[in-house]
Amino acid sequence: MAAPLHPDDRLQAPAPARTLLTLDGLPGGRVAALVVGEITDTTAPPLRRSLLAALGSSVGGLDLDLSAVAFCDIAGLHLLLNLHARALEKGRTLRVTAASPLVRQLLEATACWPRLGADPASAAPSLLLTTELRRVLVRPGGASPALRGAGGSLQVRIEGATATVTWPAVASGTAADGTGRRLARAAVASALHRAGLRTVRHRSAATTQARTALLGPPTARRGPG
Numbered sequence: 001m002a003a004p005l006h007p008d009d010r011l012q013a014p015a016p017a018r019t020l021l022t023l024d025g026l027p028g029g030r031v032a033a034l035v036v037g038e039i040t041d042t043t044a045p046p047l048r049r050s051l052l053a054a055l056g057s058s059v060g061g062l063d064l065d066l067s068a069v070a071f072c073d074i075a076g077l078h079l080l081l082n083l084h085a086r087a088l089e090k091g092r093t094l095r096v097t098a099a100s101p102l103v104r105q106l107l108e109a110t111a112c113w114p115r116l117g118a119d120p121a122s123a124a125p126s127l128l129l130t131t132e133l134r135r136v137l138v139r140p141g142g143a144s145p146a147l148r149g150a151g152g153s154l155q156v157r158i159e160g161a162t163a164t165v166t167w168p169a170v171a172s173g174t175a176a177d178g179t180g181r182r183l184a185r186a187a188v189a190s191a192l193h194r195a196g197l198r199t200v201r202h203r204s205a206a207t208t209q210a211r212t213a214l215l216g217p218p219t220a221r222r223g224p225g
Contacts, residue, residue, distance in 0.1 A: 011213055016043040016144035017069065017076075018153070019050040024151035025158035029059025031098070032126035032151075034134055036068040036142050039076030048079050050153065063126040065116065066099045068138045074108055080107075080116055099124040112119065122202060129156075131190040136184070146184030152205060154188075161198040165189075168205050 008129065009042070021034035031054050039047060053060045062083070066072075081098070087094040095118035105114040120127065136146050137154065147154060152168035165188060189200040 001086060017047045019054065020049065020135055020137055020143055020147060021154045021156065021158045022054050023126065023132070023158065027125050028161050030061055030063055030126060031055070031058040031067065032063040032130050034065045034068065034130050034137070036138055038071035039069060039079065039142060040071070040073055042073040044075040044079045048082070050087065051083055055087055055092065058092060058198065061087050063095050063097045065097055065130040066103045068134060069100050069103050075108060077106060077112065081112065084116060095123055097127050120139065129195050132195045133188065136187040136191050144184065146180050158197070163192045163197040163199070164201045164203065165207050166203050193215055
């Protein structure tokens with residue numbers, strides 16, 4: 001008889017596509033993004049906005065890990081081709097560094113894989129980091145409990161051998177609050193250490209936003225006199 005599933009591993013309702021993780025500070029000025037869920041005509045527009053923002057924050061281009069995308073239809077294909085075109089307009093590139101079997105099949109069937117698929121050797125840094133983090137952030141059905149219901153993506157900034165992790169705001173009393181978040185921070189730190197980062201710092205997006213609101217933008221602060 002099969003062993004019972006862990007509560008976190010039970011089948012979940014199909015999750016809308018979302019950018020679960022963004023990584024910046026990668027070699028070549030690249031940004032990497034980990035996408036989870038299902039890309040359809042209804043979920044593609046908000047995903048497009050978040051990926052365009054990630055592309056815009058890069059210097060060299062955007063690396064996409066689509067290995068946790070459970071479903072992708074023609075709207076997802078159009079999204080990828082649109083992002084590819086926008087990247088070229090800005091003198092950057094879009095690369096799919098990892099893809100689920102379904103996404104890979106779609107890209108190969110439409111002859112788009114040679115254009116969008118990344119050379120594993122050239123994408124090694126982002127592949128290593130997203131693979132390690134994916135192991136602790138993705139569960140069947142989408143995000144790990146520590147990120148379900150979060151208002152945004154987990155952001156990781158790489159500077160040399162230091163990673164600064166900014167956690168999105170979550171509602172209090174959820175699995176992502178309290179003990180769940182502390183365990184998740186430890187798991188993320190361990191994944192980053194395995195990927196070669198020596199120092200990992202954590203901060204909260206809510207705390208950062210509150211501090212910014214309190215101080216105001218630099219131009220709004222008045223000097224003495």
